[in-house]
Amino acid sequence: xxxxxxxxxxxxxxxxxxxxxxxxxxxxxxxxxxxxxxxxxxxxxxxxxxxxxxxxxxxxxxxxxxxxxxxxxxxxxxxxxxxxxxxxxxxxxxxxxxxxxxxxxxxxxxxxxxxxxxxxxxxxxxxxxxxxxxxxxxxxxxxxxxxxxxxxxxxxxxxxxxxxxxxxxxxxxxxxxxxxxxxxxxxxxxxxxxxxxxxxxxxxxxxxxxxxxxxxxxxxxxxxxxxxxxxxxxxxxxxxxxxxxxxxxxxxxxxxxxxxxxxxxxxxxxxxxxxxxxxxxxxxxxxxxxxxxxxxxxxxxxxxxxxxxxxxxxxxxxxxxxxxxxxxxxxxxxxxxxxxxxxxxxxxxxxxxxxxxxxxxxxxxxxxxxxxxxxxxxxxxxxxxxxxxxxxxxxxxxxxxxxxxxxxxxxxxxxxxxxxxxxxxxxxxxxxxxxxxxxxxxxxxxxxxxxxxxxxxxxxxxxxxxxxxxxxxxxxxxxxxxxxxxxxxxxxxxxxxxxxxxxxxxxxxxxxxxxxxxxxxxxxxxxxxxxxxxxxxxxxxxxxxxxxxxxxxxxxxxxxxxxxxxxxxxxxxxxxxxxxxxxxxxxxxxxxxxxxxxxxxxxxxxxxxxxxxxxxxxxxxxxxxxxxxxxxxxxxxxxxxxxxxxxxxxxxxxxxxxxxxxxxxxxxxxxxxxxxxxxxxxxxxxxxxxxxxxxxxxxxxxxxxxxxxxxxxxxxxxxxxxxxxxxxxxxxxxxxxxxxxxxxxxxxxxxxxxxx
Numbered sequence: 001x002x003x004x005x006x007x008x009x010x011x012x013x014x015x016x017x018x019x020x021x022x023x024x025x026x027x028x029x030x031x032x033x034x035x036x037x038x039x040x041x042x043x044x045x046x047x048x049x050x051x052x053x054x055x056x057x058x059x060x061x062x063x064x065x066x067x068x069x070x071x072x073x074x075x076x077x078x079x080x081x082x083x084x085x086x087x088x089x090x091x092x093x094x095x096x097x098x099x100x101x102x103x104x105x106x107x108x109x110x111x112x113x114x115x116x117x118x119x120x121x122x123x124x125x126x127x128x129x130x131x132x133x134x135x136x137x138x139x140x141x142x143x144x145x146x147x148x149x150x151x152x153x154x155x156x157x158x159x160x161x162x163x164x165x166x167x168x169x170x171x172x173x174x175x176x177x178x179x180x181x182x183x184x185x186x187x188x189x190x191x192x193x194x195x196x197x198x199x200x201x202x203x204x205x206x207x208x209x210x211x212x213x214x215x216x217x218x219x220x221x222x223x224x225x226x227x228x229x230x231x232x233x234x235x236x237x238x239x240x241x242x243x244x245x246x247x248x249x250x251x252x253x254x255x256x257x258x259x260x261x262x263x264x265x266x267x268x269x270x271x272x273x274x275x276x277x278x279x280x281x282x283x284x285x286x287x288x289x290x291x292x293x294x295x296x297x298x299x300x301x302x303x304x305x306x307x308x309x310x311x312x313x314x315x316x317x318x319x320x321x322x323x324x325x326x327x328x329x330x331x332x333x334x335x336x337x338x339x340x341x342x343x344x345x346x347x348x349x350x351x352x353x354x355x356x357x358x359x360x361x362x363x364x365x366x367x368x369x370x371x372x373x374x375x376x377x378x379x380x381x382x383x384x385x386x387x388x389x390x391x392x393x394x395x396x397x398x399x400x401x402x403x404x405x406x407x408x409x410x411x412x413x414x415x416x417x418x419x420x421x422x423x424x425x426x427x428x429x430x431x432x433x434x435x436x437x438x439x440x441x442x443x444x445x446x447x448x449x450x451x452x453x454x455x456x457x458x459x460x461x462x463x464x465x466x467x468x469x470x471x472x473x474x475x476x477x478x479x480x481x482x483x484x485x486x487x488x489x490x491x492x493x494x495x496x497x498x499x500x501x502x503x504x505x506x507x508x509x510x511x512x513x514x515x516x517x518x519x520x521x522x523x524x525x526x527x528x529x530x531x532x533x534x535x536x537x538x539x540x541x542x543x544x545x546x547x548x549x550x551x552x553x554x555x556x557x558x559x560x561x562x563x564x565x566x567x568x569x570x571x572x573x574x575x576x577x578x579x580x581x582x583x584x585x586x587x588x589x590x591x592x593x594x595x596x597x598x599x600x601x602x603x604x605x606x607x608x609x610x611x612x613x614x615x616x617x618x619x620x621x622x623x624x625x626x627x628x629x630x631x632x633x634x635x636x637x638x639x640x641x642x643x644x645x646x647x648x649x650x651x652x653x654x655x656x657x658x659x660x661x662x663x664x665x666x667x668x669x670x671x672x673x674x675x676x677x678x679x680x681x682x683x684x685x686x687x688x689x690x691x692x693x694x695x696x697x698x699x700x701x702x703x704x705x706x707x708x709x710x711x712x713x714x715x716x717x718x719x720x721x722x723x724x725x726x727x728x729x730x731x732x733x734x735x736x737x738x739x740x741x742x743x744x745x746x747x748x749x750x751x752x753x754x755x756x
Contacts, residue, residue, distance in 0.1 A: 143507055145435050146601065147594050149427035152587035158423055159586060162415040163574055169201060169405040169450040170379035177404050177418070178382045181447050184422060185386035188429045190445075195383040197322045197460045199314040200376045201453055202226040202307075208373040210342055212288065214355060215366070219348045223303030224374060225272055225289070226453055227315060228341040232371040233285040235262040237356055237363045242266050243275035248282060259283035262368045264352055266292045267343075268563070271537045273310040273454075276341045286340035286370040290349035296565045300350070304343040305407040306568050307452070310710070311335030311702040312542040313459030316376075319698030321464035334700050340372045381449030383457045386425055388432065390441040390604060393678075396472055397442035398603045400424060400596060401458060402479040403451025403539060408570030412577045414451070416585070417479040420593045421445055424479075427597060441474065441604040448539075451480065455542050462547045463698075469547055471685050474611075475603050476543035478553035481567075482592035485558025486511050486581040489521050492534035493552035494544055494688060494708075495615035500602060501552065502526060508595045511556060511581075511588045517595065532562075536703065536710065545703035545710070548689030550611060554595065556588050607677045608666065611684040613659045613745070616707075620738070623707055624652045626719035627734075631727070640724045648731065651738040658745035683745050690741040695733045706737050 161180075166173040178194075185192040204210065204224050212219040214237070238261040241247035251258060263284045265275050272289060279287045291304055309315045314322045315333035344352075356363035390396070402417030409415070425445045431437040450456035462469065475497065493501055505518035505526070512520060522529040534541050540551035557564075558580055566572040578585050602610050627648060634640035662683060669676055692704040693713045701711035711717065712730055721727045 142431075142437065142601070143598055145431060145437075146427055146597050149430055150423055150590045150593045150597065152584075152590045154423060154586075155419060155589040155593070156586035158419040159415060159574070159589070162418045163409070163411060164415075165409060167405050167410055167414060168407070169452060169456075170381050171405075174405050174449065175382070178384050178447065178449070181384050181386075181404075181418070181422065185384070185425070185445070188386065188425060190386040190388060190425065190429065192384070192386040194385070195461060195464070197314075197381050197383070197449070197457065199322045199379055199381055199450060199453075199456055199460065200316045201379045201450060201456070202228070202374045203377050205373045205375045210373055211369075211371040212342065212344060212348070213369040213371075214352055217351060219344065221303065221342060221344050221348070223305050223343040223345075224372075225276075225305075225341045225343055226307035226374065227309040227336055228276075228372050228374060229336075229338055230372050230374055231340065232369065233262070233340055234367050234369045235260050235285045237262050237264060237352060237366055237368040238284075239264045239353065239356060239363050240279075242269040243278050243287070244269060245278070248278070256363070260285055262286045262288060262370055264288050264290070264349065264363070266290065266295065267304060268292075268295045271310075271535060272306040272341070272343075273308045273335075273337075273536065276308045276337045276339065277310050277335075280337055280339045284339060286342070288342055288344050288349070288352075288368075288370065290344045290346055292349075293346060296346075298565060298569065298571055300346040302569050302571060303345060304568050305452075306343070307454050308337050308341045309333065309335055309454045310337070310536060312455040312536075312546065313463060313702070314456055315454075317460075317463075318702060319463065321460045323464065331699060333702065335702060340370050342370055342372055379450070381457055383449055383461050384447040386445040388425070388428055388439070388443040388445075390443075391438040392440040394442050396474055396681075397444050398475050398477065398600050399444045399446055399473060399543075400477045400479055400600060401446035401448055401539070403448045403455075403457070405450060405452055406572065407452060407568060409573050411572050411574045412481065412484060412564055413567060413572050414480075415574075416483045416577075416589055416592075417481070418447065420479045420482060420589060420596065421447060423593055424597050424600075427593075428600075439601075439604040440607070443600060443604055451539060454537070455539050458539065459542045459546060462542055466547060469549065470689060471682065473543075473547070473549050474609060474685060475599075476540055476549050476551040477596050477599055478538070478540040478551065479596060480539040480553065481555050481564065482596070483577065483581060483585060483588045484555050484564035485561060486556060486584055486588050487520075487559040488557040488561070489517055489530055489554065490532050490557055490562055491530050491552065491554035492532050492538055492540065493554075494550040495619050496550040496611040496613060496684075496687060497552050497599075498527070498531070498615045499612035500599060500610040501554075504595055504598045504602070505530075507598055508591055511584065511591050517591075534708065541703070544688070545705040545708055546698070548692040548705065550688050552599070554592075556592055607674070608671060609681045609684050611687070613684060613687050614663060616687065617656050617659055619707055620652055620655060623715035623719070624648055627715055627731070630719050630721070631731070634722065634724070634727070639722065640727065643724075643728055643731065648735050648738070651735045651742070654742035655738055655745070658742040662745050686744045687741065690744050691737070693733065693737055695737070706734060 162177070164173050164177065167177060168174060182192070182194060203226070209220045210224060212221065236257070238251060238256055238258060240251050240258070240263050243263065243265045248258065259282065261284055263279050263286070265279070265287060267289050270278070275289065276287050289304065291298070291302065293300070311318070311333045315336050316331070318331065318333040352368070355366060400421060402421045403414055404418060406413040428443055432439070446461070448455070448457035451458070491501060502518070505521060506516050508517045510517055510520040518526060534544060534553070538553050540553040543549040543551040564580070566576050574585075581588050628645045631640065631643060631645040635643065662680070666680060671677055691706045693701070693706055693709075696704055696711060696713050698704065701709070701713060703709035703711065704713070706713065707715055712721070712726065713733065715734060718727065718730055718734060721730065
């Protein structure tokens with residue numbers, strides 16, 4: 001009877017929802033579905049935006065009749081087997097066994113199960129389908145499978161392989177690392193490729209060093225700022241703190257002239273590029289930047305390195321890729337500065353400050369001379385990719401990326417990111433081969449070149465494949481700077497990813513050992529505590545503002561310290577990072593990898609993409625309100641006439657209604673309809689790219705995003721513009737840009753209402 005029971009159980013299980021059901025859809029692709037977790041909190045999950053993935057399994061032709069036939073056949077077979085066994089038992093009752101074996105030979109189902117177990121033990125079952133008699137996997141279980149492959153011990157070993165003494169962009173160390181990554185992708189049997197770009201990087205001239213002269217004092221700094229203007233200028237030395245707007249207001253209140261001066265600025269608060277751009281806008285002739293002990297705790301003679309291109313990519317091929325066959329036109333990025341910029345150590349700055357009376361004094365009395373002799377160097381850089389193809393929608397993909405290069409050892413800057421990249425590639429490959437996971441969409445693992453010069457490698461990739469990326473690249477997850485400390489957490493992301501980030505934070509353990517990352521972030525106040533605006537020097541920013549791809553970067557930090565002091569110095573070493581993480585760098589890197597991996601897993605598996613378009617309503621609403629206030633003030637003052645701010649409000653209302661209608665469609669539709677899911681996903685993927693202004697040139701405004709970009713076309717600029725003609729033009733363009741976003745969400749042209 002036990003055999004009868006086993007037969008019935010197996011028959012029933014064979015028509016139940018299996019652990020991983022591998023089947024062919026209409027396009028002959030194999031795919032797998034995971035059952036929703038029964039233990040993910042028990043809360044109602046909104047379709048497409050919660051912790052659970054909506055079940056989807058295309059019904060086979062004649063599916064209902066087929067199930068009834070199978071059940072009827074099962075009853076007949078069970079009855080026949082029961083009768084047969086009853087006859088045998090009746091016939092043999094009271095008869096003693098002739099003999100018995102001490103070790104039975106497995107037969108039938110038991111034999112097949114034993115064979116599969118033996119094959120798994122010998123590693124021979126990689127290409128076999130997973131048996132249908134296993135319980136469904138919950139999200140907790142699949143997440144734990146991933147977490148178990150990403151351990152602190154594994155990262156302790158991996159970090160040593162990427163801890164190299166030099167990794168300058170295009171240099172020998174950088175090339176060795178690229179080749180090693182290529183070899184590992186091949187060992188993992190991943191389809192991949194290498195992109196070679198020929199870019200112009202600005203580097204110091206060894207024969208003609210940069211010089212700062214102040215009276216009898218002559219300084220030859222070791223550090224430098226790439227893409228500074230070159231030449232020699234002289235001007236009054238003026239101290240202006242961090243170079244922010246309020247800092248320049250303080251200078252003007254002291255009746256000190258900025259025009260034609262050399263500004264001495266403290267590093268921090270703003271990027272080097274933004275500091276120089278602010279100084280140039282006020283007419284300064286040069287900028288000197290130093291690390292103040294109040295902001296940086298390292299040695300007073302530590303040199304700073306960085307770049308001052310207020311853009312990304314090769315600034316001498318703006319808007320198009322620097323492939324070898326490209327004919328370079330005589331052009332340059334509009335985001336390159338026209339003034340000189342140079343870093344100095346605190347020891348040098350201290351002497352300069354003493355000469356002008358200290359930081360409290362603005363200066364503007366004595367002249368200083370700055371000479372910058374940096375030279376452009378044509379450099380070959382490599383972007384390296386490994387691809388894990390999806391099993392259903394393989395033409396859609398998520399990219400996880402990390403830069404390889406750094407100014408020195410670059411341990412936190414590059415070694416950690418490269419380690420997380422490769423451990424994730426290994427873990428996902430293992431999930432597919434050993435655990436039977438079949439992601440719907442593809443995963444691309446990218447190692448970028450020349451990241452320190454302004455995400456050059458990543459931006460050249462975007463420019464080279466922009467048409468291929470459009471509506472195909474679902475999201476970019478940056479792995480740069482994941483570990484800066486221990487005890488805090490910050491992130492920058494597209495609003496489309498806010499909900500996914502929140503849910504994922506709840507699933508990853510805190511580096512502090514208790515609770516989750518979400519608990520560490522303050523739960524109900526997590527957005528205020530965690531989310532930061534994405535800066536122009538964030539490696540994820542080009543994906544968001546250049547290509548219109550939802551992007552995210554996040555960082556484990558020391559409590560209340562949101563920057564890692566050793567970035568951009570030669571002191572970014574294993575010892576310094578280990579000190580900041582209380583010697584838990586490997587463990588913290590593992591938890592960062594788990595968070596990045598879970599983000600990617602949801603994006604490549606869920607039938608409905610985890611992109612929450614509702615979050616953009618709040619962002620857009622706040623931006624429109626600021627513009628509305630500016631227009632009202634100008635109208636009341638008489639500076640602006642015949643401009644109705646309700647135009648913009650109407651467009652914003654259209655977008656809000658479109659997002660509400662799309663959300664209602666998601667909630668009220670049969671999400672087992674694969675074609676419908678694909679249509680909804682296409683709309684979700686259109687949101688970010690439709691916020692790119694079609695009215696500006698990438699050469700003039702590389703960051704074209706209307707809400708999160710930079711330039712006159714942005715909502716932030718409209719909120720401050722006072723020129724009536726400029727405001728009128730940009731307002732009209734921005735209004736229609738928003739309306740186009742709303743129209744794209746509606747989809748059907750006959751349902752659009754283009755009246756504003």
